[in-house]
């Protein structure tokens with residue numbers, strides 16, 4: 001049997017060309033894509049990695065959360081690489097291909113609303129077609145929240161993300177419980193029979209497994225036609241303020257906004273706290289961790305918020321957050337509409 005990391009040169013020879021292997025990491029909003037990517041980057045295997053990250057919102061928070069690597073990194077924000085910013089995807093990959101020294105592996109983290117099949121079609125139909133080689137398509141599934149997707153407006157997106165994968169990473173497996181995991185495996189099996197499924201907590205999958213020979217590797221991109229680019233029902237906004245946030249009020253407000261805001265992330269400035277705080281929300285899960293010193297940057301808050309189009313009232317969300325700041329007398333915040 002081939003050792004997992006020996007597999008790529010074999011595949012490259014079989015493909016009869018010298019091409020950059022690409023691994024796509026997709027999955028729904030907050031499923032754990034960045035966490036998985038960081039785990040892979042931290043493990044490393046000696047190859048020079050290039051990373052392309054796409055955030056759906058106007059700010060690319062992920063780019064600030066990804067661990068530093070030796071190789072190159074390109075960040076794309078303000079749209080989704082599967083539909084609205086396809087040209088940017090192709091240009092981003094081109095930039096990475098041209099970097100010196102040349103990368104030996106490209107990892108693309110898609111936005112949480114991306115359809116992997118659509119991305120593969122874009123790459124397949126681009127001038128890059130012969131310069132890259134599809135190594136793996138990994139879809140990260142949030143084991144706690146994913147079953148809710150089946151009865152939601154984004155059920156179709158969930159299905160396409162699973163069907164488009166070569167390998168499924170079931171993240172937050174510990175918190176999901178055995179019964180939910182069983183049900184989820186069954187649902188995934190129905191969409192992608194025989195899928196290779198790895199259960200993880202905090203995205204800690206062995207690098208060798210993701211690049212290894214347990215998946216059914218593909219030597220060519222998929223030829224299917226590009227589906228309707230308007231098919232995902234999500235909207236985003238950025239909320240900013242220079243005024244300190246009252247922490248308890250902010251946490252209460254974010255909870256109250258749960259029916260409209262599914263995903264939120266960003267760095268915030270809590271009153272009486274000297275450091276930045278990285279705030280993250282995925283469904284009902286929230287976390288606040290140390291976001292580092294402000295350094296020369298003036299303390300401020302900057303949050304990306306994403307929710308279903310049908311319930312996403314930007315003005316109301318903005319006003320609710322404004323009301324959590326120290327003084328509402330001075331209008332210092334700015335609202336920016338996302339895609």
Ligand SMILES: Nc1nc2c(ncn2[C@@H]2O[C@H](COP(=O)(O)OP(=O)(O)OP(=O)(O)O)[C@@H](O)[C@H]2O)c(=O)[nH]1
Pocket residue numbers: 027028029030031032033034035036062111112171172173175200201202203263265280281282287
């Ligand atoms: N409890 C728990 N939290 C997790 C796990 N994996 C990720 N998280 C947290 O969930 C939040 C979202 O994780 P990310 O890795 O940023 O998710 P993502 O899929 O990249 O999110 P988007 O790119 O915004 O769609 C972060 O606060 C993570 O620390 C896990 O296995 N268990």
